Amino acid sequence: MTTAIExxxxxxxxxxxxxxxxxxxxxEEGEIHGLLGENGAGKTTLMxxxxxxxxPDAGEILLNGIPxxxxxxxxxxxxxxxxxxxxxxxxxxxxxxxxIALGNEPKKGIRLNTALxxxxxxxxxxxxxxxxxxxxxxxxxxxxxxxRVEILKxxxxxxxxxxxxxxxxxxxxxxxxxxxAIMRSLREAGQTIIFITHKLQEIMEITDRVTVLRxxxxxxxxxxxxxxxxxxxxxxxxxxxxxxxxxEQHEAGEVKLRVKHVSASDxxxxxxxxxxxxxxxxxxxxxxxxxxxxxxxELVEVITGLRxxxxxxxxxxxxxxxxxxxxxxxxxxxxxxxxxxxRRGLVMDFSLIDNFLMGFExxxxxxxxxxxxxxxxxxxxxxxxxxxxxxxxxPHVLGRTLSGGNQQKVIxxxxxQRDPAVLIAAQPTRGLxxxxxxxxxxxxxxxxxxxxxxxxxxxxxxxxxxLSDRILVIYEGEIVGSFEAGQATPEMLGxxxxxxxxxxxxxxxxxxxxQNGEEGGADHG
Amino acid sequence: MAKNKQPLxxxxxxxxxxxxxxxxxxxxILAFIAGALFLWAFQEDAIGAYAALxxxxxxxxxxxxxxLLSTTPLIFGGLAVxxxxxxxxxxxxxxxxxVFGGMMAAYIGYAWDLPKVIHLPLALLGGALVGGLWGAIxxxxxxxxxxxxxxxxxxxxxxxxxxxxxxxxVGGPMKADSELPVSPDILASARLERIWPGTRLSAGIFIAxxxxxxxxxFMFKTRLGYxxxxxxxxxxxxxxxxxxxxxxTVLAMVLxxxxxxxxxAVEVLGVHYKFYAAFSPxxxxxxxxxxxxxxxxxxxxxxxxxxxxxxxxxxxxxxxxAGISKEVVxxxxxxxxxxxxxxxxxQPLLERAxxxxxxxxxx
Numbered sequence: 001m002t003t004a005i006e007x008x009x010x011x012x013x014x015x016x017x018x019x020x021x022x023x024x025x026x027x028e029e030g031e032i033h034g035l036l037g038e039n040g041a042g043k044t045t046l047m048x049x050x051x052x053x054x055x056p057d058a059g060e061i062l063l064n065g066i067p068x069x070x071x072x073x074x075x076x077x078x079x080x081x082x083x084x085x086x087x088x089x090x091x092x093x094x095x096x097x098x099x100i101a102l103g104n105e106p107k108k109g110i111r112l113n114t115a116l117x118x119x120x121x122x123x124x125x126x127x128x129x130x131x132x133x134x135x136x137x138x139x140x141x142x143x144x145x146x147x148r149v150e151i152l153k154x155x156x157x158x159x160x161x162x163x164x165x166x167x168x169x170x171x172x173x174x175x176x177x178x179x180x181a182i183m184r185s186l187r188e189a190g191q192t193i194i195f196i197t198h199k200l201q202e203i204m205e206i207t208d209r210v211t212v213l214r215x216x217x218x219x220x221x222x223x224x225x226x227x228x229x230x231x232x233x234x235x236x237x238x239x240x241x242x243x244x245x246x247x248e249q250h251e252a253g254e255v256k257l258r259v260k261h262v263s264a265s266d267x268x269x270x271x272x273x274x275x276x277x278x279x280x281x282x283x284x285x286x287x288x289x290x291x292x293x294x295x296x297x298e299l300v301e302v303i304t305g306l307r308x309x310x311x312x313x314x315x316x317x318x319x320x321x322x323x324x325x326x327x328x329x330x331x332x333x334x335x336x337x338x339x340x341x342x343r344r345g346l347v348m349d350f351s352l353i354d355n356f357l358m359g360f361e362x363x364x365x366x367x368x369x370x371x372x373x374x375x376x377x378x379x380x381x382x383x384x385x386x387x388x389x390x391x392x393x394x395p396h397v398l399g400r401t402l403s404g405g406n407q408q409k410v411i412x413x414x415x416x417q418r419d420p421a422v423l424i425a426a427q428p429t430r431g432l433x434x435x436x437x438x439x440x441x442x443x444x445x446x447x448x449x450x451x452x453x454x455x456x457x458x459x460x461x462x463x464x465x466x467l468s469d470r471i472l473v474i475y476e477g478e479i480v481g482s483f484e485a486g487q488a489t490p491e492m493l494g495x496x497x498x499x500x501x502x503x504x505x506x507x508x509x510x511x512x513x514x515q516n517g518e519e520g521g522a523d524h525g
Numbered sequence: 526m527a528k529n530k531q532p533l534x535x536x537x538x539x540x541x542x543x544x545x546x547x548x549x550x551x552x553x554i555l556a557f558i559a560g561a562l563f564l565w566a567f568q569e570d571a572i573g574a575y576a577a578l579x580x581x582x583x584x585x586x587x588x589x590x591x592x593l594l595s596t597t598p599l600i601f602g603g604l605a606v607x608x609x610x611x612x613x614x615x616x617x618x619x620x621x622x623x624v625f626g627g628m629m630a631a632y633i634g635y636a637w638d639l640p641k642v643i644h645l646p647l648a649l650l651g652g653a654l655v656g657g658l659w660g661a662i663x664x665x666x667x668x669x670x671x672x673x674x675x676x677x678x679x680x681x682x683x684x685x686x687x688x689x690x691x692x693x694x695v696g697g698p699m700k701a702d703s704e705l706p707v708s709p710d711i712l713a714s715a716r717l718e719r720i721w722p723g724t725r726l727s728a729g730i731f732i733a734x735x736x737x738x739x740x741x742x743f744m745f746k747t748r749l750g751y752x753x754x755x756x757x758x759x760x761x762x763x764x765x766x767x768x769x770x771x772x773x774t775v776l777a778m779v780l781x782x783x784x785x786x787x788x789x790a791v792e793v794l795g796v797h798y799k800f801y802a803a804f805s806p807x808x809x810x811x812x813x814x815x816x817x818x819x820x821x822x823x824x825x826x827x828x829x830x831x832x833x834x835x836x837x838x839x840x841x842x843x844x845x846x847a848g849i850s851k852e853v854v855x856x857x858x859x860x861x862x863x864x865x866x867x868x869x870x871x872q873p874l875l876e877r878a879x880x881x882x883x884x885x886x887x888x
Contacts, residue, residue: 306764327767336765344765347758358755358766361748370747 003065004029004161004192005050005081010059012045019045020056021216027161032183032193034207034224036200036236038433040391040403042216043196047163050194051083052076082154083163086170088146092139096132097121100153124155129185144175148182161192168202169431172291173461173494180206198236198433200229212236237435245466247445252469253282256453257303257334257422262312264302272298274477275312280422280453285444287456287468289493295477296457297339300426303455304336305329316422330359335420337411339427339457341404345411348400352392355399356381356414380417388413389439405436412440416447423447426457441467461490475499546825549818552865553832559864560857564849574849581842582835588842590724594796596834598623598805600733601788602812603819603826604740605781609674610821611744612777613757618663618678619785620809621685624802625659626652626786627793628689631800632699634711634793644714649732649790656786657779659685664778668771674778682809689802699800708800717795727795734827736784741823743780753777785809811837814862833858 005027012020019042027033037043048054050061052070060067063079070076073083090099101117108116121134130148138146147167154162164183168176183193183206195207203210204224212219212235219235234240257280266272272295280286290296301307303314305326313322321329330336338344346355357377360366365376381395390409392402399407408428415423425444429437444467448454458464464471471488473481473496481496561571582592602619609616630652637644663677692699693706701709717727744750755763756773764770788808797804811833818832819825836858840851 304765325767325769326764327769330767338765343759343761345762347755347762349758350755354751354755357751358762361751367748370749372746372748372751374746 002029003027004063006062006065007046007050008060008062010046010049010056010061012042012049012054012056014045018216020049020059022059023213023216023218025211025218025221027192027194028209029192030187030190031208032187032195032206034203034210035194035196035213036198036203036210036232037213038198038236038435039405039431041213041236041433043213044165046213047083047165047194047196050076051081051163053083077157077159080158080160081163082157082159082161084147084150084154084165084167086165086167088150090138090146090149093137095135095137096141096145096149096152097134099138099149100156102153104157120156121152124152128152128155128182128189130182142175143170144172144178147171147175147179151182151186160190161194162186163194163196165196166198167195168197168199172459172497173490174498176202200232200236200434203232204229214238233434236433245441245445247448247467250283250448250469252284253451255279256282256317257455258315259299259303260313260315262299262302262309262314264298264307264309266298272477273302273309276474276477276479277312278455278472278479280455282421282453283448283451284469285448285454285456285467287458287464287471288474289458289461289464289471289497290474291497292459294474294497296426296474298477299474300336300339300424300457303424304334327359327362330418330420333421335415335418335423337415337423337425337428339430341407341411346399346407348398350399352385352390352395352397352399352402352410353377353381355410356384356395358414359418360414384410384413384417388416388443405432408432408436408440412443416443420452422453422455424455424457427459428456429458429460429463437463461493464493465490473497546820549820549825549829549865552818552861552863555864556857556860559860560853563856564853569849570847574843574847574853577843577845577847577849578836578839578854580839580846582839584842586721586723588838590721590726591838591841592831592834593726593730594724594834595808595837596831597727597729597733597795598788598792598808599811599815599830599833600730600737600827601784601791602808603815603830604736604823605784605788606812606816607819607821607823607826608740608744608753608784609777609781610816611757612753612773613760614664614667614774614777614781615675616660616663616678616778616781616785617675617813618660618681618685618782618809619788619812620805620807621678621682622656622659622782622785623789623792623805623809624685624689626656626789627804628692628699628708628789628800629655629786630715630790630793631708631711634715635709635799638712639714641714644712645717645794648711648715648794649787652786652790652793653783654786656789657783660778660780660782660785661775664775664782667778668774686802689800693801701799706801710799711794715794716798717791719795725796727791729791729795732787732791733830736787737823737827740784744823749776785812788812806837811858814858818862818865832861 003026007023007025010020010023023042023046035043045054049056052073052075068079091102094102097114097118100121101112106113106116118134125132130152132145132148132152133141138149151162167179171179186193197203207224209221209223210232211221212232214236259276259278262273262276263271264273276299278286288296298307302309305324309322313320315321316332316334319332321332324332342348353374357366361372366373378395385392385395388409390413391406402410412428428444429440432440444454456464456467465488469485471483471485471493472479473493475497476499557575564571564574581588583589602623605619605622606616630648633648633651639647659681662681663674666672666677667674691697693708694700699708701707717729720726720728744754752763752768753773755768756770760770789805792804793800815826815829815833818829836854840854843849844851
């Protein structure tokens, strides 16, 4: 094998952090090379340097043995390096073809030569087995296909080295499988792929070799077949990590949260929840499995009071909270870890102190008459930061300066400090790294041991399976399945999540008690 | 490598505004240079014009008094706009709120006869109240009907101007018994004291400075101010935390309008002693620039209000002595805003130029 890229002693400093500390990395031609590390380990910085988005303070990059300098990502593209970002850079109202041609348009006079552009897309798509509809608008196609468009875009610019930045984060399990297939076929076609992730399982599944980063340094580069998940985790975190959640048996108590026949619409006015009923008992974690966009958002918002239901009622203990404001529900004992930490969870331009205050600003000891006691708030922030191990130079920094994992810890810390009787945890570990996930899971289990009721909404099946005592499956706004822990398998859940009706006798009860069994499958199956 | 090592703590001072203090100062300098080029292009004596400008703002007690006199309503107006911005609202209606505040203050000032300790505060509060109510309309429309406040506040300005014209037009309810379209003079008991003999400067400047302190305290030390800022930065997060963004929107517009109303009241009670249609020479519009250049912070607002006060009062002398139209000051104002807002883009170029300069000097 020949060396495609060599990065030597790359150093990149940010204010207060050494993001890349003399990183050396060799990528062989035609391999899938995993880049593994926790959030903040320096993966993205390193790849931004490789794709020309950032300039290293020291060190050099060799392409096929020749030193190169990238002043911008155009330079990197010139050398055949393409990056597919975690957040797609596509124009939603353009077609697939138009997006791929953008910036590189075949022209007919001053007009876009659509036919030629389209032919190019079809040719590339056939050559690498990337199925796309060249004429569909980006906004109409699923996320998995949008990602393929991004990959095609890079290929159409002649990329021979493809950097995929956490490509699985936005995909459903089925789409992940499709992505793996694409990566394999790209490898067969001679492409080199750098695959950034913090998920061990994905590294094991798809990569040939893996480089582990920790605190801006390379821990080691190893052949994937020479290592297992536990070994990778140890390299990544620097200590042994509990990969499976360990939870003790815990008797569930009385019903704490009761959702009764709730229906609601989404922001466009379309029905999003159809007669949903569920119960969560004290000391129990109920998991809601489902593909994103099947009503989970609306369910959380209706329960927490951020969206009003069209019909149905919600009870906290015996208290009817259906018409209460979010604040009243909070005071009644409802906690909420929101799905979107940057939109709902934090005020990015507030200091951590101000962020910790959110929801506490009207309660003692922080409220002093019409004023706020900032000394108490700072004290509270410092305690929470310590208790939840938030990595920050000070409680005075702005929320946006923290890494995603630490932002999440701030939210989790704040919600736990409310001591809620019922916690709605929506995607509590989205985008977090292994140790942060372990931490949040441990905290949720602790809460369960304290006889709190927890409703867990997650797109990660493993998370649902690991944590839940009961599992409900949501599909198109309806609860289409209900399982006790241990009864559910990923396959069964996956099928229900995808909308097919599971009919195998004796495997599980399909319908939750409040749901009309036939419709879900008949309409969409 | 160490050059980037800037403590993260410093960043807590960064605000949601467009410019930083250095950009502001750089913007002023660049604006004056560009203004000079402009004047030279028209074969005018730029140095002389600027000298006259400064002379007109500072050369005598009377001039300094005039400078501070124009600073006063700009502080109120700047605070009004800044407070709105902090809650995510663009109050373009300060001019209308000034007109209404001045009108109400004048009415209380001439129609009621009360002891000074009651009369003056009442006239001020009346102005604030009416300004606040006038501000409540766009606040309500924004919060509960999602009608953008930029549109409603601008439209309400014209309604305010029209109502003001009617009030003092022939047969209008506030028309004085005279040839001119003005209200009767307000009583001595409602007038703000002149505090500096030989100038027109009134005690209004102290009220303005007091309001700056109060607004700072309100925004950064009180629960309501906290909630308002939370809504301004991220209404979704505020709502999630149980803050009612609609209520905060209305309240912010009421307070913003009240500050605008006070600007009008202080202008009428301290300078003109009567109400007439064009008593504000556009303070409400300048207030937007004052707030933005003041980084939406009360201290910055006071500083930039003073700068605009200097420009305003100096421009009159500039016209008289140097014979240069005072509209040049409008151009300068625009240039200051332009350069402050855009030199985020210019800054890297300047830095590179300075670096190259240094390299050229060293052997």
